[in-house]
Amino acid sequence: MRATKVRLLLKYSKCRVESFRRLSDTTQQRFPVNRGDFNRLNDGHRMYFQQLLGNNRILTEEDDLAKYNKDWFGFVKGSSQIVLKPKTTEEVSQILSFCNENRLAICPQGGNTDVVGASVPVFDEIVVSTELMNEIIDLDENSGVIVCQAGCVLENIDKKLEASGFMVPLDLGAKGSCHIGGNVSTNAGGLRLLRYGNLHGNVLGLEVVKANGEIMDCLSTLKKDNTGFHLKHLFIGSEGTLGFITKVSLQCPPRAKSINVAFLGLQNFDKVLKTFRKAKEDLCEILSAFEVMDFSTIEFSKDTLGITSPIGNYPFYLLIETSGSNSEHDADKLNKFLDTVLEKHLALNGTLATEPTKVNVSTNIHRCIQGGIN
Numbered sequence: 001m002r003a004t005k006v007r008l009l010l011k012y013s014k015c016r017v018e019s020f021r022r023l024s025d026t027t028q029q030r031f032p033v034n035r036g037d038f039n040r041l042n043d044g045h046r047m048y049f050q051q052l053l054g055n056n057r058i059l060t061e062e063d064d065l066a067k068y069n070k071d072w073f074g075f076v077k078g079s080s081q082i083v084l085k086p087k088t089t090e091e092v093s094q095i096l097s098f099c100n101e102n103r104l105a106i107c108p109q110g111g112n113t114d115v116v117g118a119s120v121p122v123f124d125e126i127v128v129s130t131e132l133m134n135e136i137i138d139l140d141e142n143s144g145v146i147v148c149q150a151g152c153v154l155e156n157i158d159k160k161l162e163a164s165g166f167m168v169p170l171d172l173g174a175k176g177s178c179h180i181g182g183n184v185s186t187n188a189g190g191l192r193l194l195r196y197g198n199l200h201g202n203v204l205g206l207e208v209v210k211a212n213g214e215i216m217d218c219l220s221t222l223k224k225d226n227t228g229f230h231l232k233h234l235f236i237g238s239e240g241t242l243g244f245i246t247k248v249s250l251q252c253p254p255r256a257k258s259i260n261v262a263f264l265g266l267q268n269f270d271k272v273l274k275t276f277r278k279a280k281e282d283l284c285e286i287l288s289a290f291e292v293m294d295f296s297t298i299e300f301s302k303d304t305l306g307i308t309s310p311i312g313n314y315p316f317y318l319l320i321e322t323s324g325s326n327s328e329h330d331a332d333k334l335n336k337f338l339d340t341v342l343e344k345h346l347a348l349n350g351t352l353a354t355e356p357t358k359v360n361v362s363t364n365i366h367r368c369i370q371g372g373i374n
């Protein structure tokens with residue numbers, strides 16, 4: 001389905017970051033890539049899609065297509081002539097089956113926040129967007145398992161979970177725009193991977209449409225499922241190359257009642273590693289994030305985002321987050337940890353944020369930096 005895209009990604013990895021420029025040229029003008037042997041969209045194809053989805057769920061005007069043809073950072077640009085917005089698995093199945101029979105290439109697209117140009121067409125692939133597949137189907141308040149369509153925005157899932165005392169197990173800078181189907185397709189990690197692991201563990205099941213339109217129902221909601229092969233793993237991180245994810249079943253942890261954040265300045269990377277080991281030993285079950293930034297990262301953020309270090313200049317910085325159920329206990333533990341790393345000269349300076357607003361400011365620094373640097 002997306003062999004061209006895979007080749008382009010390989011090409012990308014060889015590019016130096018400096019060579020990325022915000023150009024008006026399309027990807028095919030900038031890179032020596034060859035279009036596959038696919039048919040071009042014609043009136044007959046357009047008519048089929050109109051009959052299937054109606055006029056309101058098809059975009060063909062250049063202005064409307066622009067945002068689907070360009071990636072988040074404006075580094076790559078495709079020239080798709082049509083965007084399709086199915087609402088149901090059956091519609092996705094019919095689209096893929098038709099495209100397969102008519103040799104039309106497609107590009108699955110979620111929130112289009114991908115940072116390697118994989119979410120936009122390289123040539124004139126048909127964009128199949130999950131924008132309207134945004135229904136939360138079920139939330140089991142005993143197990144914390146949520147089942148939803150692939151186009152649910154990560155932050156909206158989190159808001160839904162909040163009312164029942166749960167949270168999504170992943171948190172990233174793009175959470176207000178990215179879709180859960182896109183997260184699964186990229187095996188997105190994010191800030192809390194250290195605590196909750198990656199999506200191979202948190203995704204309990206998937207519903208997927210294969211390139212020929214066949215619907216695969218692997219939408220298990222059972223955590224301790226030891227039956228047969230777990231085909232879902234093939235689709236986690238496969239970036240739409242093996243199938244189109246339509247539904248996701250996700251195991252969600254209880255929402256933390258207390259979140260604390262420490263921001264530290266360190267002399268060198270060796271001390272970063274030693275502090276990491278110490279954090280795992282001392283903070284143990286409440287450690288939820290451990291993120292490293294170097295001096296250039298913070299300097300760059302100062303210039304581009306107006307974000308400065310709250311503790312002065314150091315070669316390395318750490319953002320350490322704890323989350324638990326007892327604020328007094330957690331703050332006490334983090335305070336003792338901070339005292340120890342300062343006494344042992346692992347860290348040169350540090351500050352704590354225990355009030356929710358300050359915690360948000362600190363973690364937002366990191367989320368903004370992710371976006372700004374990219």
Ligand SMILES: Cc1cc2nc3c(=O)[nH]c(=O)nc-3n(C[C@H](O)[C@H](O)[C@H](O)COP(=O)(O)OP(=O)(O)OC[C@H]3O[C@@H](n4cnc5c(N)ncnc54)[C@H](O)[C@@H]3O)c2cc1C
Pocket residue numbers: 072107108109110111112113114115118119120130150171172173174177178179180181182183184185186187188189190191239240241243244245246367370371372374
């Ligand atoms: C500010 C910022 C911070 C980020 N932070 C992180 C981070 O901390 N960790 C991290 O891992 N990533 C991070 N990312 C990148 C991350 O991969 C994406 O944000 C997100 O996971 C992609 O979701 P999306 O819905 O935007 O997918 P898209 O960008 O639309 O698509 C991503 C890929 O998945 C495919 N795809 C999308 N939907 C489907 C589907 N339903 N079925 C099959 N294939 C599909 C697309 O074809 C494409 O190849 C960040 C991005 C930004 C902009």
